[in-house]
Amino acid sequence: MNAIRYGAALAALLLAWGTAHAADQSGNVNRGKDLFNQFCVRCHGEGQWASSVLAKRMPTEVSELEKRTDLAPNYVEHIARVGLNNMPGYRPTELTDNDLKAIAEYLTRNNK
DSSP states (O other): OHHHHHHHHHHHHHHHHHHHHHHHHHHHHHHHHHHHHHHTHHHHSTTOHHHHHHHHHSOHHHHSGGGOSOOOHHHHHHHHHHEETTEEOOOTTTSOHHHHHHHHHHHTTTOO
8 A cells, every 4th residue: 555655646746847847958958049040040040141051051941040950959959168260269168068958958948
């Protein structure tokens, strides 16, 4: 009988954690979108310079970061921190590690 109560309590706890975790992820994706729009879209938005440069090296449908489904979160965070080619990296005083994680979660939300 105690095992059943413990099992039910554990299931309720896991369900509550899962719901809270999903809400946190959703909130982080929304925060990531806001940060992307603030820091990244001026170069990586539709028709912007960086998207045009990427379109010369890869198919147009994946040159816009928001439309990609193949980005790895760690890659997004690393490139945003250290930069790549003409893109400068963002210092931790400009975008925190948590900010970069939120942007990465936003850009990888559609990954398959």
